Amino acid sequence: MSYKTILVHVDDGPAAQPRFRIAADLARSFDAHLIACAPTGISRFIPPDVIVHAGTQLANYCSAMRAAARHSLDRFTRIVSAHDLPAAEERVIDDDASGLVLHARYADLVVVSQPDGALPTRGSAGELPACLLRESGRPLLVVPRLPDARSLQGKAVVAWDGSVEATRAITAALPLMRAIGSASVIAIHRGQTLTESAGASCIAMVHYLRSHGIATQAIYRPDAHGIGAALLSAAGDEHAGLLVMGGYGHSPLRESLFGGVTATVLRSTTVPVLLAH
Amino acid sequence: MYKTIVVLIDGAAEQDSRLQAAALLANDHGAHLVGVASTGLNWLRNAMLSGSFGAPVPLPEGDFQRLRDDAGERLEAFRKQAARLGVASFEAHANDDDPAYALLLESRYADLVVLSRDRTAGEASGTLGRVAHLPEYVALHGARPVLVVPPDYADAAIPGTAVVGWDGSMQAQRAISAALPLLARAASVRLAIVNPDRRPGMFGEQPGADMALYLARHGVRVEVVCERTVGTEGEVLMTLARDSGAGLLVTGAYGHSRYREWVLGGVTRELLERAPVPLLIAH
Numbered sequence: 001m002s003y004k005t006i007l008v009h010v011d012d013g014p015a016a017q018p019r020f021r022i023a024a025d026l027a028r029s030f031d032a033h034l035i036a037c038a039p040t041g042i043s044r045f046i047p048p049d050v051i052v053h054a055g056t057q058l059a060n061y062c063s064a065m066r067a068a069a070r071h072s073l074d075r076f077t078r079i080v081s082a083h084d085l086p087a088a089e090e091r092v093i094d095d096d097a098s099g100l101v102l103h104a105r106y107a108d109l110v111v112v113s114q115p116d117g118a119l120p121t122r123g124s125a126g127e128l129p130a131c132l133l134r135e136s137g138r139p140l141l142v143v144p145r146l147p148d149a150r151s152l153q154g155k156a157v158v159a160w161d162g163s164v165e166a167t168r169a170i171t172a173a174l175p176l177m178r179a180i181g182s183a184s185v186i187a188i189h190r191g192q193t194l195t196e197s198a199g200a201s202c203i204a205m206v207h208y209l210r211s212h213g214i215a216t217q218a219i220y221r222p223d224a225h226g227i228g229a230a231l232l233s234a235a236g237d238e239h240a241g242l243l244v245m246g247g248y249g250h251s252p253l254r255e256s257l258f259g260g261v262t263a264t265v266l267r268s269t270t271v272p273v274l275l276a277h
Numbered sequence: 278m279y280k281t282i283v284v285l286i287d288g289a290a291e292q293d294s295r296l297q298a299a300a301l302l303a304n305d306h307g308a309h310l311v312g313v314a315s316t317g318l319n320w321l322r323n324a325m326l327s328g329s330f331g332a333p334v335p336l337p338e339g340d341f342q343r344l345r346d347d348a349g350e351r352l353e354a355f356r357k358q359a360a361r362l363g364v365a366s367f368e369a370h371a372n373d374d375d376p377a378y379a380l381l382l383e384s385r386y387a388d389l390v391v392l393s394r395d396r397t398a399g400e401a402s403g404t405l406g407r408v409a410h411l412p413e414y415v416a417l418h419g420a421r422p423v424l425v426v427p428p429d430y431a432d433a434a435i436p437g438t439a440v441v442g443w444d445g446s447m448q449a450q451r452a453i454s455a456a457l458p459l460l461a462r463a464a465s466v467r468l469a470i471v472n473p474d475r476r477p478g479m480f481g482e483q484p485g486a487d488m489a490l491y492l493a494r495h496g497v498r499v500e501v502v503c504e505r506t507v508g509t510e511g512e513v514l515m516t517l518a519r520d521s522g523a524g525l526l527v528t529g530a531y532g533h534s535r536y537r538e539w540v541l542g543g544v545t546r547e548l549l550e551r552a553p554v555p556l557l558i559a560h
Binding site for chain 2: 001002004005032033105106107108136137138162164165167168171174201204205207208211212
C-alpha cells in the first residue's frame with residue numbers, strides 16, 4: 001500500500017506554509033495526487049437559491065467567504081509551485097470540518113496542522129483533528145506549527161498499547177515508515193515495572209515492522225508524568241521525525257473531562273504525528 | 278502488502294480449504310504464514326474456578342494434557358501440509374486461550390486473518406470456541422481484514438476477478454483499503470453499487486466515480502457496476518460474483534444490528550453464510 005491520493009487542508013492561518021510544504025513533499029515522494037481543499041465555512045445545507053435571493057447581505061457574505069477560500073488556494077499554489085509536482089487539484093468546498101470529512105473519504109492520507117491552543121476550539125481548526133479522525137475514518141498527518149528539519153526524516157516513534165486504534169495507525173504509517181527506514185516501538189508502563197505481556201507485545205510489534213522492511217527496536221518508558229509527556233520526551237530522545245499513535249481512543253466525554261493522550265501530544269508536539277482511529 | 282498471514286488451525290473439516298487459500302496467498306505475496314491453534318484451557322479453567330453454570334463438566338487432569346496434545350498434533354499436521362503446499366516461510370503458535378481471543382491477539386502482528394465460513398446453525402463446532410460467528414467477531418473487534426473461505430474452495434486464483442461492494446461507508450472504505458494488495462493484482466475489479474438512490478447524499482451524480490478514481494490511482498483496473506434491485510444486496514453481489522467468475526468478494530462488516538444492515542447494506546448474514554467465493558471483510 002502506498003499513498004496515492006493525499007488531501008491537504010487549505011486555509012490562511014500562519015501554520016499553513018509548513019503544512020503545504022510537507023504535503024507537497026509527500027505527494028512528490030509517493031507520486032501521489034494532491035488535493036487541496038479550502039473550506040468556505042458556508043453550510044452545504046443552504047440551498048443555492050437562498051443565497052442568491054435571500055437578500056444582498058447574505059449573498060455578499062457568502063461570496064466574500066468563497067473569495068477568501070479562493071485566495072487561500074492561490075497562496076497554496078504559490079507556496080508549492082517550487083515543488084516538482086503535477087498541478088494539485090484545488091477545491092473550494094462547503095462547510096468546514098464536515099465538508100472535509102466528505103472529501104477525505106477518498107484519500108489515503110489527510111494533512112492538517114497542529115491546532116493553535118490560543119484559539120477558541122469550538123467550530124474552528126482546533127477541532128479539526130478530532131472531527132476528521134472520528135468521522136472520516138482516514139489517517140491524519142498533523143503537522144506541527146513549527147516543524148523542525150527532522151520532520152519526516154528522523155526515525156519514526158510508534159506508540160504501542162495493543163489497541164485497535166494503534167494498530168490502524170501503524171498500518172496507515174507503513175509507507176512513511178518504510179521511506180524513513182527506521183522506527184522505535186515504545187511501550188509505556190504504569191509504575192516501575194513493565195509487565196511480561198506488555199514487553200512481549202512490544203517485541204512482537206517490532207518483528208511485525210521488521211517484516212515490512214523497517215529497521216525497528218523496542219524502547220520502554222515509565223508514565224511518570226503522564227503518557228503524553230512520556231511519548232513526547234521519547235520522541236525527543238530518539239530524534240524522531242514522526243510520531244505514530246492511535247488517536248482519541250477514549251470516549252469523547254472522558255477526553256473532554258480528563259484530557260486525553262492525543263490532546264496532550266497535539267498541544268505540544270514539534271514532530272509530525274500520524275493518527276488513526 | 279501482506280507480509281504475515283494468520284490462519285486458524287482447529288482440525289475442523291473446513292481446515293483443508295482454509296489452508297489451501299492461506300497457502301496460495303502466502304505464496305503469491307511472499308508472506309510468512311502463522312498457524313494458530315488454541316486449546317481453550319484458560320477459558321475452561323476460569324469457568325470452572327468461578328463455578329460458572331456455563332462450564333462443561335470438569336475434565337480430569339489427564340484430559341488437559343490431551344487437549345494440549347491435540348493442539349500439538351494439529352500444528353504438526355499444519356507444518357507438514359504447509360510444506361507440501363510449498364509455503365516458503367511458516368510457523369506454528371499454540372496457546373491456551375479461547376480461539377477468538379487468540380486470533381485477535383495474533384492478528385495485531387499480522388496483515389490478514391484467514392478463517393472459514395461459519396457452519397450453518399445447529400452444527401457443533403469442533404473446538405471449545407464459544408464464539409458463534411468467528412469471522413465477523415475477529416473483523417469487528419480487531420483491526421485486520423478477515424478472509425472468509427467457503428468450505429468447497431479448492432485452488433482457484435485469489436483474486437482473479439474481484440467484486441467489491443461499495444456503499445460509501447467507512448467500513449467499506451476500510452475493507453477496500455485492506456484489500457488493495459489483492460485488488461491491485463486482480464485481472465479486473467467490478468466496483469458494485471446496489472441501489473444508490475436508497476442513500477441520498479452518499480453518492481454524487483455518478484455513483485462510484487470517486488472511488489473508481491481512488492482505486493485507479495492505486496493501479497487497480499476498475500469498472501463501476503450499478504445495480505438496482507428489489508432483492509437483497511447480498512444476492513446482487515453473489516450473482517455478480519458468479520457471473521463474473523470472480524475469485525474474491527470484498528465488503529465492509531457492520532455487526533449484527535438488523536436495522537443498520539437494512540439501512541447500510543454491506544455484509545449481511547447471507548454473505549457470511551453463503552458467499553460462493555472467498556470473501557474479504559473489514560470493519
